Amino acid sequence: MWSALLRTTVLSAVLIPIAYAQISPPDFPPLPVPITSGYTQTDLDQLWQSVEQNGIPVVKANITRVLEPLANFSVGPEPPRFRPAYLQANTSGLRLPEGFLYGVSTAATQVEGAVKEGGRGPSSWDWICHNVPSTCSGETPDVTVNEYYQYKQDIQRVKAMGVNTFSFSIAWPRILPFGSKGSPVSEKGLKFYDDFIDELVKNGIEPVATLFHWDTPINLMSQGGFLNRSIVEDFNNYASIVFQRYGKKVKTWITFNEPLVYCAIYATFPFDATQKGGVNATLSPFICAPNLIEAHATAVQTYRGLVSQGKIAKGKISIKHDGQKPLPFDPDSESDREVADRVADFYLGLFSQPIHVDGNYPQSIEDSFPPSVLRRFTDEEKDIIKGSADFYAIDAYAVTVAKTAPGGLEACISDVNNVYWPVCQDTNPVTQHSRVNGWPIGATADPANTGLSDTTQHMREFLKWLSEKYPSPGGIYITEFGFTEPFEVLLPELYQITWDERRANYLLDYLNEALLAINEDKIDLRGMFIWTPFDNFEWRSATQQKYGLQHVNFSAPGLDRTYKISFFQVRDFFREHLLK
């Protein structure tokens, strides 16, 4: 029934590029028995035993002490210029607005490693990658780039780009090993982020902290995760601890990263099998969505309360949306134009409309799901939800193309058994990345990343649409954008890898379009964050897909980092256009 939505959602998501395979219960071991009281060290050990029950132990990095910044650090020789100057001529006099945030973005699971250190509890990703290795291309987040120990040198390396901000996420199970409200709080976990934030601040880099970037504590996953409404309270407890600890130094907060993609995992990861009462893979994303929205809004209420009580500094808070407004496959087809609106509703509107507009889901979604499936908010809840974001944040990598599902729009919308229902978009990846005239929408990213093309020429249009559809007094922030260089994983030599021309072109074209959007279209765009400063653990693709501005040698004991050409290109763009 709703599999069409889930399939499209997942396939078009930039971040989890490999299509999910449904993993049936016999293929994976049981989730750990939930721990709801006591919370002893033995309980924690049991959770880790559940992670390792398949005989794949958690490993440590070679470097297990914090490396200090290098005394004689340099970026090395400047690369040759590869972009002809005329390409930048029409933006050369333009400037970014005062206070513009220029930064990079990371997420705890993807960079930290040290998963068992400091009393951290296991997350859903530790559990899946160890127990169902195919889920993570046979790799684990145990070490990844070892940010936990190498962050000082990494901040030093990123500072050389001239960034004024850095977006990172806090791992919930590092703070609360069991996740839940009664869980002990890990002082070592809290201390790690204190040190990390202090290092950023010391280097003149503004920290932007995300509370949740998909790493659900496994102990909560065993209790249904975001399919169980009780997680709202657990999340609020976690958020409150974090706000109080860092709320004097962190002034920009994000509650959730990419809620759409996150909720879609409930349709495809094994966890839905633990659900009771007939909740199945088809229904689960729509049970997740209201719980996540409520968790977001409740945490924002807590944040604002702490600010008004003077307990923490006044800052701003939002949620990082995902999704986009696609182009119609055939611009002359009314039906394709309509389906493009429908995709925007289902992908972006599901979370944006309640939070940024009126507490309701878009009409097309409400018409599709009865309240018994998609919980409607009460008036009281709506009052908390609407306006629960101080700015509009979006991970806007690219747009796609929407084509009407075979059989036509009306027939599809009225038939819940149609495989394309309820979005009614043709889910063929080819029609999502090319147009009626046969041309692609843009240069393809790595072929394993079927959801991403370079569509930078359409981003101005998208930003215009966005600022009209979800106007925000706090402006728009592009909290992630980036590109997987095609075939990078296959390149044998470093000198080949470092010439990442498609990524550099994507980034520069995008940045130039953004300059025009700000200066000519008067879009209130206030910040942009590049995904990502170094190659890291790209979820299901693990280290097989590269988004980094720096190469990481995952076979070297020190996980050596090397700048790619895109790093310098971006640095030079901001040198020219950022107001000093």
Ligand code: NOJ
């Ligand atoms: C968005 C996600 O937030 C991030 O975790 C992911 O790695 C990138 N997109 C690239 O896929």
